[in-house]
Amino acid sequence: MTTSTAQAGTTRHHISPAKKLEYAITPQGGTALLELDGALASGWAGCLASALTQQDISIIRGSAVKTSALKWSAQFVIRPLTARPEDLVSLDVASIFGKPADYRSAPGISLKDYHLEVSSRHGGSLYARIVGADKIGFLVGILRQLSYFSLFPVEMKLETEGTTASDHFWLKRIGNVQPTSEDISNIQESLFGLLTA
Template sequence: MAFLFSGLAASAVSIVSGRAMQGASGVWDARLTLDFTSVVVRPESINYVGLALQKPALTDARAPKLTRFQIARRIDRSLEVTLDGPDQIGFLGRVLGRMSLLMLFPVEMEIATVTGNIRDKIV
């Protein structure tokens, strides 16, 4: 998912909301609402599978901007990370990239952008 999100950001596609879960087989099921306002190509011409399979160049090493975060341990011993911050393109790709450096690999995401603010939950 990190590769897909980074690829979308590189194409100026914004993720407005959605939910994604990784199944037992490792395959992701995602429902995303995308904003193509800043994109110059037609949405149907983007190779989404190609973006998901392509390792992005590490050109955006900026830290994601946060106004608040919370980390809690769930009953099943997994971590639940709640993130709030100003809307910014590339946010999820940068967050997931940093999490992977810590050997943290999410299996569930709830994504929401409300009145210009990111409210995401990652498990």
């Protein structure tokens, strides 16, 4: 069961006791701030990105970090194309995480640049900086590529500058396992295939 409370008429907090997840949506001019705090399973970012893509909602920027085994803290600035930002306060975010990500919603994406390196963050992870032409669904397109190789973010930072998306990910396998050299080679090949001339 999800409950809601309003603060100052603009922010609504929703708590899902069963999922131990709390979130808030606050309209801010032409955008809205979506905040998440609580238990989220591997693949949650793909679920959120695909659901927002299907509703013509763009992620402008944001960050998310895994704070413990299942707990996350995340903030995203989102912008709807076909609705008013105020309408987003009724978005049922908790229900998004009750089903697998629909990667069929992912558009084709093209990259301008990428960089991979082994990182010591999060007890050992693969850092990926991915830069490409921004569009609705860019994030779900990237997460689809990563999930194909069973790589999921334990931290991410998303930025949009003009028409360019610049996203940063720290990746691990399910179970907090460090990516292998084979994982790195696979994702390197996959991202290389998305580069535009």
